[in-house]
Each structure stands twice: as structure tokens, then as C-alpha cells.
Amino acid sequence: MPAGIYPRTKEWKKKVYENLKRNKKISESKKESKNPNWKGDKAKYRAIHAWIKNHYGKANKCEECNEWKNKFVWANISGKYLRLREDYKMMCYSCHMNMDFQKIHKERDLKIKEMKEFKMKIKDIAKYFGVTRHTITNRLRKLNIIEYQYDRLQEE
Numbered sequence: 001m002p003a004g005i006y007p008r009t010k011e012w013k014k015k016v017y018e019n020l021k022r023n024k025k026i027s028e029s030k031k032e033s034k035n036p037n038w039k040g041d042k043a044k045y046r047a048i049h050a051w052i053k054n055h056y057g058k059a060n061k062c063e064e065c066n067e068w069k070n071k072f073v074w075a076n077i078s079g080k081y082l083r084l085r086e087d088y089k090m091m092c093y094s095c096h097m098n099m100d101f102q103k104i105h106k107e108r109d110l111k112i113k114e115m116k117e118f119k120m121k122i123k124d125i126a127k128y129f130g131v132t133r134h135t136i137t138n139r140l141r142k143l144n145i146i147e148y149q150y151d152r153l154q155e156e
Helices: 010-029 045-056 093-117 122-129 133-142 150-155
Strands: 072-076 088-092
Touching: 045 072, 072 093, 088 093, 093 122, 093 133, 122 133
Parallel strands: none
Antiparallel strands: 072 088
């Protein structure tokens, strides 16, 4: 309906206001655990991040480096994706990527150490990760598991 043709009477305004109040009550009655589609702790990554954003707002600073950057995100710290503020940090995108990269390397390095302790050959470890044996040798050197043995590497 065009806006200027119909008068907005007090009765009409009252009816609209009552409808808005009723709709708000309905939406309040179906929030979170009251909603039949609520998954609770079984919710997926995107749903939990959306929940965090709705409850704690959009990330607007970096709690890690305290620098002003262009893009900020909520970063999960524990990897358990709980609905707790303590389980998340506001981070700039670069700090978030660095944190994730360090986690990935830490997990991979633990697996490599474990394999080496079981006396697996470097070429078998490399095959498992889909990389060259030189990559595994470099990681083992950085972890101080093996020393640099130039003669031995040259013979292989």
C-alpha cells in the first residue's frame, strides 16, 4: 500500500504495536535450548562461531598483539569449541593464522617424534605425510632429535 493514502489512526498503531509485542514473545520463547532445532554441544563450527558473535559481539581488536589491523575474528583457543568466552580470543587475522599454524606444526612434530621413537625409517615417515625425506630430516633437526650428519645424508 502507498504510504500517503491511508491514515495512520491510533487504533491501527495500537494493533501494529500489539503484533510486534506478540512476535517478540514468540521469538523469545524459542531461543537457544527452547528451540526444537537446538543442538547444544553437538553444534558445528559455524553455528558456534555465530553464537559467540551474537552473544559477545563482533571482534573489534586483537587481544594478542594489540595492534590496529583491518580484519578481526573470534579465535578458538582450546580446540574444543565450547560456548564460553574464556575459550575464545579476539584476534587479528594474522595472529589467528600464526596460532593455527603453530598448532598444526606442534601436532605434526609430536607425530613425527612418536614415529621416530618407534624406529621408523625417515622415508616411511615422509611417505606417511606426503613430503620428501629431506623435509622430515629438517623437522627432526629442528626438534633436536637427530644431528646434522652431512656424510650420512650424502650416501642415502
